[in-house]
Amino acid sequence: MKLSRLVGQRIKEAPRDAQTASHIFLMRGGYVRPVSTGIYSLLPLGKRIVTKIERIIREEMNRIDGQEVLMPVVLPQELWDESGRSESVGPELLRFQDRNGKPMLLGMTHEEAVVHLTRTEVTSYKQLPCMLYQLQTKYRDEARPRAGLIRVREFTMKDGYSFHTSQECLEQYYRRCHEAYVRIFERVGLANCISIESDSGMMGGAVSHEFMAIAECGEDTIFMSPDGQYKANRDVAVSKPVYVKEPPLPLEKVHTPGRKTIEEVASFLGVEPSRTGKAVFYVDPQGNVVFVMIRGDIEVNEAKLRKHLQAPELKFANDDQIRAVGAEPGYASILNVDASKVRVVVDVSAAESSNLVVGANEPDYHFKNFNFSRDAKGGEVTDIAAVREGDPCPVTGAPLRMLRGIEVGNIFQLGTKYTVAMNCNYLDQNGKSQPMIMGCYGIGVGRTMAAVVEQSHDQYGPVWPMSIAPFTVHLCALNVGDANVRREADTLYQALLDRGVEILFDDRSEKAGFMFNDADLIGAPLRLIVSPKTVAAGQVEFKTRDGKRKEMVNRDSVVEFVMDLLRTMR
RNA sequence: CGGGGCGUAGCGCAGCCUGGUCAGCGCGACUGGUUUGGGACCAGUAGGUCGCGAGUUCAAAUCUCGCCGCCCCGACCA
Known part of the structure; x- marks a missing residue:
């Protein structure tokens, strides 16, 4: 890809309404553009990243026997009448009527849709367990979208649903999915992402975990013991305070x-x-x-x-x-x-x-x-006490630390809430009809991209991990007016393209500083620079975006040099 | 839904208090030229119902009322 052809302006100044690092850089770098409150278009750079995140998710979901499907965004309200959620869910569910006046809605999650599918396709214990997942647009009419892609109204979510014949089977699968999630967030380059137990109890002993990317701008508050043994969302966190105990004195x-x-x-x-x-x-x-x-x-x-x-x-x-x-x-x-x-x-x-x-x-x-x-x-x-930073950890007694996190994923042992309500049954070995036992597993794709920026950026722009970078190599040709520079940069570009490298070639006739700043905003992990100086020396300059390496490479070996790095830096 | 702030060119802003050479600046875009290692310079060009609608006035970006949109804090969040 030549930068001169790339759609999506980099902008020098941050939009006034952007406050967090991810919002600022995703806007300034030309990754996303707002269309309405909490509704964004993805530009080519943003789409490339999202596609890579989705590929990683697919690989890991398939690895735990997930099967990808695609369910509709627009659903008839009658399906939600069955589950009872058209009653229980409030104004964040966007409802409307079709031309015949039939009540419809935009899916904010797809339990009903997947149960609708499963109850007819899966009828025997022999077909269980199974897990279906999709990468699909969700719509939630959020009261307050904020911080760019951190909290939006329309977004892409990976939502998966597993079906089981027993609680044990669900729990076993739940653990596999937890492991898959750990791998996913590692692979997309979220260095600081923890899973915390959330809200167990309300739904009849249901277990759930939230995956939190630690970030200052996160909306959730997490309490964690210094050794990480205990970690919990503020909503459910407990501490072990010391109470003054003494003999009762008279009132x-x-x-x-x-x-x-x-x-x-x-x-x-x-x-x-x-x-x-x-x-x-x-x-x-x-x-x-x-x-x-x-x-x-x-x-x-x-x-x-x-x-x-x-x-x-x-x-x-x-x-x-x-x-x-x-x-x-x-x-x-x-x-x-x-x-x-x-x-x-x-x-x-x-x-x-x-x-x-x-x-x-x-x-x-x-x-x-x-x-x-x-x-x-x-x-x-x-216990209805709000935990405070420094309160004793309920497990270790050490002072609890308070952290902010972005909820990038969650997994939930749903049980039979939807399968009973919607008659999603199977025949067991005795020919008896039983409700399936269900788990559900979500990941916010755009939010994950934003969380990576929050955790991996410097003052100039995002520092993308190799695994999801929009381009892996960024080639700058300084002074393309120089015929030698032009020729050498073109040759190098073509050679790397031929090797299948995702390379972005800045072929514009711009000042060096201008190009470097754009390169920093685009954040490709590897950078190559061709200039009159390097041409004269028979070399190409190499730098990493994170600033850890900077060296001159012989012109004749630079392609292999890059290929080696791409192999090892996966 | 409560509190606060903001809507003027693609982006960032000034002008509003005190109505009248007030349609402006910087960046970006376009044309030509000079430049080329961390957001260059010169000359020129295009681009705006001053968020929308009423009202006051000889006259409204500016004053009044209503509405809409956007941002921040809070409430809410399968």
């Missing part, structure tokens, strides 16, 4: 005029916030108030609370709703609150700590020496 009412916040009360009484208990009030979608108590210095993790309550959405209660359950805003506690009248959820931190300062449920008064087991009238004790 003592104290005057705390105008002191409403934990900071005010703690400093007024001269105690640490960790020796207080605070009350937080939520309202569930049915309008029920939930009375939450947690140690004063710890925040409530709303995701954990929602899961515990099985409530899809929670809002903070207002003062009237708080008073209605017998508490006084600013001075609230579960002391004297009847847990049979209002739902009381107590975090372990508050239940296990001794002699806490808590509200008196009347203005301007608190109590000292609250002890849950002695003073509370019931309440569900569970």
Whole structure:
């Protein structure tokens, strides 16, 4: 490919709305262009990268017996009525009608479609297990697309679905798929990608993992012990805090005029916030108030609370709703609150700590020496604490580190949620009909490309790994007006093309600096430079994009030199 | 959906407060010439319903109202 022919302008200045490295460089390098919020076109450079990522994914999926299929983007809503998801999924599902008024939707994931396929094609235990996957466009009407390709509305996803006759078989396959994912992310060059356990429990003991590319701009927060033994998404992370345990002292009412916040009360009484208990009030979608108590210095993790309550959405209660359950805003506690009248959820931190300062449920008064087991009238004790950086790891006790990550893939043991709802059954050895047991496995392709840039770039542009680079060799001809340079560069270009090398030849009559900057934005791992100086010396200059190597190579051996490198740098 | 910011040439911006030589600058593109090792120089050219719509006014990019789009933070996210 000659750079003079390549469609996709490199631009000198970053678009104003691009903030993250991947967004800036994918725009500046001419890899992608926005069409609408969260909707992008891929230019030739971007498409080449995506194609390479997809090839790696295909190889690894095929290696674990996956079979590639292609299901429609446009699906009839009736299929989603069967699974119940047209009810349960909100506005992120884009719905519309066809010309006959038939309700249709754009697939955001393809469980229904794959079950539709499998329930007729696969009917016997002899055909199981099997795994189908596709690389297909997904559409999600995201509330807030952001950071270029990190969070978009339309995107290509590899989604795979496995079907099994037993939980054991699913788990075994799940482990194989996990290994395949590790290989995929290694091969695409994500140096720092970890799998973390996510959300187990809500869906009846279902297990799932998220693959997180560590990056500052990531949307997910991960807690990890220094040795990596423990790692978890913030939504499910737990820590092992130390609770102050001492003999219970008698309750003592104290005057705390105008002191409403934990900071005010703690400093007024001269105690640490960790020796207080605070009350937080939520309202569930049915309008029920939930009375939450947690140690004063710890925040409530709303995701954990929602899961515990099985409530899809929670809002903070207002003062009237708080008073209605017998508490006084600013001075609230579960002391004297009847847990049979209002739902009381107590975090372990508050239940296990001794002699806490808590509200008196009347203005301007608190109590000292609250002890849950002695003073509370019931309440569900569970872990709803938000983990903080530095909290002790639940496994090792070492201070937890907080990291940000981009979720590039996830795998999930779905079970029979869809197969039961949609009658996806097989006949077992006894001729009995059984629902298939299902797993699903996703990878965001464009997001993976963006994550690689986040992890592999310098101030000038992306440093693509050999495995997914749009071109492996970038040839610059400095001063192509010079007939010798022109001839030598043309010859070298043709020789490498003939060897099947993916080479980009900058044949433009530009200044050196201009060409080098474009080359940096394109990020090919290997660079060759032909100039009047190198021609005179009978050599070609060689550099790697990562700056680790730079040397002069004899003109006659440069083709073999490059071929050797391409073989070893795979 | 809540909070904040922004819409002027392909990109980055100035002009708006104080209405009137106000359709401008830099980059990019095109033509010609000089250049050629880290985003060169000279001369010239093309490119804009100043986001859209109402209103105020002799006069609106500029003031008022409404709408739309985009970005950031939060909420939400199979």
